[in-house]
Amino acid sequence: EPEVTQTPSHQVTQMGQEVILRCVPISNHLYFYWYRQILGQKVEFLVSFYNNEISEKSEIFDDQFSVERPDGSNFTLKIRSTKLEDSAMYFCASSDSGGANVLTFGAGSRLTVL
Amino acid sequence: DQQVKQNSPSLSVQEGRISILNCDYTNSMFDYFLWYKKYPAEGPTFLISISSIKDKNEDGRFTVFLNKSAKHLSLHIVPSQPGDSAVYFCAANPLEYGNKLVFGAGTILRVKS
Numbered sequence: 001e002p003e004v005t006q007t008p009s010h011q012v013t014q015m016g017q018e019v020i021l022r023c024v025p026i027s028n029h030l031y032f033y034w035y036r037q038i039l040g041q042k043v044e045f046l047v048s049f050y051n052n053e054i055s056e057k058s059e060i061f062d063d064q065f066s067v068e069r070p071d072g073s074n075f076t077l078k079i080r081s082t083k084l085e086d087s088a089m090y091f092c093a094s095s096d097s098g099g100a101n102v103l104t105f106g107a108g109s110r111l112t113v114l
Numbered sequence: 115d116q117q118v119k120q121n122s123p124s125l126s127v128q129e130g131r132i133s134i135l136n137c138d139y140t141n142s143m144f145d146y147f148l149w150y151k152k153y154p155a156e157g158p159t160f161l162i163s164i165s166s167i168k169d170k171n172e173d174g175r176f177t178v179f180l181n182k183s184a185k186h187l188s189l190h191i192v193p194s195q196p197g198d199s200a201v202y203f204c205a206a207n208p209l210e211y212g213n214k215l216v217f218g219a220g221t222i223l224r225v226k227s
Binding site: 004006031033035041042043044045048056058091093095101102103104105106107108 | 148150155156157158159160163203205213214215216217218219220
């Protein structure tokens with residue numbers, strides 16, 4: 001069964017450092033997403049991406065965050081200068097349409113900011 | 115922000131019995147609802163969905179019921195199996211915003227054998 005893969009599974013970084021989380025969405029999917037879950041809290045939407053541009057973003061997704069599709073397979077989330085409160089599990093997801101559709105999630109990348 | 119609420123943090127059920135997980139929402143713009151299951155160290159996995167034009171959707175052991183007037187949905191699992199033990203998330207999608215899912219806090223289901 002096709003799956004969304006994410007790397008790294010766990011990253012530890014110092015506050016203020018840049019972090020890039022990588023995702024390989026399902027190959028025929030056109031819509032890509034990042035969600036995050038801070039420990040003990042809800043899964044929260046960060047950003048959706050279609051046709052090489054952001055289609056929707058939440059208030060969490062401030063100027064410290066950016067997304068990119070550098071090639072035909074990868075989808076990345078960059079945090080420019082990490083803060084302690086960025087520590088969370090980050091989930092990438094993809095879907096084959098932008099309407100009411102099922103998102104397929106990756107296993108997540110755990111980010112720990114010290 | 116409590117647009118999607120799962121008021122029971124955990125539920126324990128005997129194997130073979132019915133598990134009922136509940137979810138309430140406040141935003142009347144939500145018109146597509148999904149249940150995801152999550153095991154530790156894995157991402158959420160899609161289980162079943164329902165559109166607001168329906169009041170029931172069934173897939174094998176899983177049935178989702180939607181009561182729009184009460185802004186309430188529930189997931190029934192029958193019969194429950196030990197492998198169903200996981201965290202269950204209710205999620206809602208306001209269609210006009212595409213797939214910007216709003217998740218509940220999750221309910222931990224434990225099925226005892």
